[in-house]
Each structure stands twice: as structure tokens, then as C-alpha cells.
Amino acid sequence: MPEISLLPLLGGALIGASASALLLTHGRVAGVSGLLAGLLFVRDRDTRCRAGFLGGLVLVGVVAALAGSPAISAPVAPWVIVVVAGLLVGFGTRLGNGCTSGHGVCGVARLSRRSWVATAAFVGSGMITATTAGLLGGGP
Amino acid sequence: MxxxxxxxxxxxxxxxxxxxxxxxxxxxxxxxxxxxxxxxxxxxxxxxxxxxxxxxxxxxxxxxxxxxxxxxxxxxxxPTAADLDRPLVAGAVVFGVGWGLVGICPGPGLVGMAANGSTLLFVAALVVGMALHDRTWLGAWARGRPRRAAH
Structure with a gap:
């Protein structure tokens, strides 16, 4: 029987605290796709802020990998699907101006109407895609 | 300050x-x-x-x-934009399809890319996808703006 874990709630609280910290110190939305696109395509005085925040994410991954943490797992999809998914996520988050963090956490918490609609749209299309793939592939 | x-x-x-x-x-x-x-x-x-x-x-x-x-x-x-336009919804739907295919969005991608090659490949494709939007005519096309006159 699966035990009910509070870790998702606690981890979520850390994410919310991080988003608040970035907004309070830098006045920036902690949207990973927006920060990444800014780091790639824009050079201004916030470049170091973007590099710092995204560097923090990468640093956690490096430490977790060195520690052999089982929490970080590879996707099970074939590499062609991984590439297609990456292209869609990259293009879609630019077109829609945000991803799970920028719209789903920050925008929803700021009660932004655009973020509520975007979040409903990507959760909806994500559910349709994953459920269809699950039916076709016999489950993830 | x-x-x-x-x-x-x-x-x-x-x-x-x-x-x-x-x-x-x-x-x-x-x-x-x-x-x-x-x-x-x-x-x-x-x-x-x-x-x-x-x-x-x-x-x-x-x-x-x-x-x-x-x-x-x-x-x-x-962000100051307030209108619910087509690029917002279309972009979110496209993002969701990619997300639902592999179960990775940009944040976990950046964390996981040091741990395994498959996630690194995902992030590389994600960057290409962003560049296709921001640096080629595909972005303007998807936003429904007319392309710059080619002739």
C-alpha cells in the first residue's frame, strides 16, 4: 500500500519560497523557460541574475548526480520522442510565454488570468498526450 | 536598498x-x-x-x-499583458504535448541534465525549439503575423 508522503507538499513550498526570493531580490518572475530564453537571447544587466538562478538548478543536479541520488531519473521514452518533446517544449514555452514555473506557479499565485488559462491548457494537453501514450504503450 | x-x-x-x-x-x-x-x-x-x-x-x-x-x-x-490571445493558448497546448510525451518540463530538465544523457538531449532540443521560435520566421508565423516580405 503506498504511503501518503508530505514531500511533494514540502518540496512545493520550497519552490514557492524560491520564487518569492527571486521576486523580492531581483523583481523577476521565477519562470525557468523565460529565464533560459533571456540567458540565450538577451544581454543586459539581468544576465547574471538569469545565469545565477539557472546555475543553481544545474548545481543541484550535479550534486545529486555525484551523490548518486535516485530522485533524478531519465525519461523512458526513445530518443526520437525525447528530441520531439524537447522541440515542442522549447517552441511552445516561447510561444505561450511560460512553462510550469512561470505560469503554473508564479502566474497562478499572482492570480494572472493569462497564467490560469495557460496552465489549464498545458495540463489539459499534457493529460491527453500522456493518457493516450499510456493506452498505446500499456502504461508509462 | x-x-x-x-x-x-x-x-x-x-x-x-x-x-x-x-x-x-x-x-x-x-x-x-x-x-x-x-x-x-x-x-x-x-x-x-x-x-x-x-x-x-x-x-x-x-x-x-x-x-x-x-x-x-x-x-x-x-508581465503586463492581459489579453487571452491565440499564441498564449497555442503555445501552452504545444508545450503540454511535449511535457506529456516524456514527463519533463524546463526546470526538472536543467536539474536532471547533469545526471543522464537522455535529459541532456531533451534540454538541447528544448534550446533548439526556443531558437526556432525566437530566431527564425517560425515564431512570427506561429504568432499569426505576416512574414517579412520575401519578394
């Missing part, structure tokens, strides 16, 4: 906190994410992560929204 804290270090610490939250909550395991998105084998973890993150950020945003400026910078950079 406080200048005692180096802005880059502050951003790095926020990033570490965000990454730790992703790892702790299970969001760096695509199976957990797909477990939420696949309603045939549903598990609520991702919903709980969203609830925790939104609750904390909603409360702290209400406390800081009346500030005239952030601590280390001169102005807040909050």
Missing part, C-alpha cells in the same frame, strides 16, 4: 532552493510527472507540489506587492 548581498549569489541561492524543491518533491522523476498526467494511472504528487508552491508564493506575493522596488534592483519586471 541593500547592497550587502551580491545579486548573482542571491539568484544562485534562489535557484538552489528551487532545484532542491524539485528534487525533494519528486518532479525530477519523469515517472512521477507522467503519473499525474496519465489519468489511467493517476497519482496526485504533482498537484500537491503545485498547491504547496502556489500557497507559499500567493501569500508572500500579497506581502510584497506594495513594495515600490525589489531589494537588489530598481524595478519589478512583472
Amino acid at each position: 541593500s547592497r550587502s548581498l551580491n545579486p548573482t549569489i542571491a539568484a544562485l541561492l534562489a535557484g538552489v532552493l528551487f532545484g532542491a524543491g524539485l528534487v525533494l518533491s519528486g518532479m525530477t522523476d519523469p515517472a512521477v510527472v507522467l503519473g499525474f498526467l496519465d489519468v489511467g494511472a493517476w497519482r496526485p504528487d504533482l498537484l500537491l507540489v503545485m498547491v504547496g508552491a502556489i500557497a507559499v508564493h500567493l501569500a508572500s506575493y500579497r506581502l510584497m506587492r506594495h513594495r515600490s522596488s525589489p531589494l537588489l534592483r530598481d524595478v519589478f519586471h512583472l
